[in-house]
Amino acid sequence: MKTLLILALDGVMDSSLAITLDTLKAGQGFLARSRQPAAIRIATVGYGKSVSTGAGLKLTPDMIFNEVAALDTVPDWIIVPGLGLASDAEIEARFARRDVRAAMDLLQEAAGRKVKIAASCSAVFLLGQAGVLNGHQVTMTWWLASLFRSRFPTVKLDESKMLVRDRDCLTAGSAFAQLDLALAIVADTMGSSVAQLCSRYLLIDQRPSQVRYMIPTHRQHTDPTVVAAERWVDKHLSEPISVARLSSTLAVSPKTLGRRIEAATGVSPVKFIQRRRLMRAAHLIETTSLSIDAIAEQVGYQDGTALRKLVKREFGTTPGALR
Template sequence: MKTILVAAFDGLMDSSLAITLDTLKAGAAFLAHSRAGGKVQILTVGQGKTIRTASGLSLTPDLRLRDLPEKMPRPDWVVVTAGGLLNEEAIEERFSRPDAMALAAWLAGLDTAHTRVAVSCSSVFLLARAGLLEGRSATMTWWLAHLFRRLHPGVKLDETRMLVSDGPYLTAGSAFSQLDLSLAVVADTMGVKVAHLVSRYLLIDQRPSQARYMMPTHAKDVDPTVVAAERWIDAHLSEPLTVARLASALAVSPKTLARRVEAASGISPVKLIQRRRLMRAAHLVETTPLSIDRIAEEVGYQDGTALRKLMKREFGATPTALRK
């Protein structure tokens, strides 16, 4: 029998807990009634006797951290619930609390040869603070990526992706990517067929990228040159754009621009230009009846064919799929 522990802490996002348990338990139910049969044990674990969610609801965990590993020596997966829509000022306070620190220490002590860990949204900070993501690839909620990159430069962050797996760690993007995370755990522990069945019953769409949901940089501590670069690019999307032209408009050298963009976003100025074009294209696809060829012109591509290929590669979906 396989075991999945759902780790919870005070202030967790209510929907994250519900999404995780509903998805995992739906999978377990389908597995039990399948021809193959099988059983998966799903238990909640926390620091105290009671856990208070962000909305004030109470959860009594099945297990407490201090009871492990005696009562549960080796789970197959630990799924950490999302920390919620924290602002930047709350990150330090949230993950410096005793319950979060205890959870981080316990995660750091897991035997990752047998146990994998799944974390999404702002809770990815928890793994990073424990040093578990150093030198590894990861994703997280896109609107805190600039802060994460500054605090944990040793992590190879790509906030455009919905899920990133590196070794024993599976990370996911913003809050509701907990759904994608949980479905991936179902696939690993119960099989791809069961995961597909869960996705159909719960109407879970495939969303390999969170890039198209990203908005212009709005955080107050992002390099103002990068913010200005995004705004200038957005105002000139239909025109031929080069890094040299962008740097000239911002009165910095191409080398300085590249250094600042890389530090703030982890990508090159060329990639930044492409990202802004694709984000605008996705918005137009979803909100207007314009043809793909016309949208391509609006965002600076010669024809719709190039745009279709790029959107499929970066978003994991064609323009037609986005428009449905």
């Protein structure tokens, strides 16, 4: 018997919870009809006997927190759906709640027992606050990445990725990356063939990167030097841009610029410039009929071949597939 527990806290994102249940139960159904069915238990877990979702719906969980310790076997996975948090104030308020503190205790105990733990979007903050991510590589929703870094500097965050697995922790990007997370858990517990069936029946596309979805004008941080760097780079994408030129324009040393960019975005200045180019290129590919060569010229690449290779490497797809 493999046991998958879904941690449902008050305010849980309805879509994230539903995606998790639908994907796991689809896998459970396919597995039950296979030649070698295995027993899979899927259960929702709440602090009390009733959970209110973010949209105000009521959920009666299959068990409460206190009953997890009484299970006959150690759970294989504990999954935390998105929490719908959008600001530092909301995160602080959520962390102060009794049910959330109890959830962190449960996660700490589970981590000590080597239970695999998964979370997506803003729920990754909960794992960070519980202390189960220290030294781990993770991803999360890209537009809260700077806030996450400021809170948890010992966690290695790469918000460009859609899904990151590091030891017993699995994290995913923004809200609908819960699909990718749930599918990965299906593969882990029910097999890759069942995961492929789920992917086909539920029309789940592979999306290895969040970079193409990032909004260039959405400021993730408040560092004035990095904000100025973003604005200047975006205005000069068609030109050669070196770190030396950028630092000179902003009147800071290359070392200072590198330190501030990495603290705010988690990447080096070179990668920072490349990411701005690719974000603009993805926007032009998706919203115009310009040729790839013309777009490459606008964003500072010598030809379309170089841009195609970078799009394939960073987005996991071809420029044509973005149109």
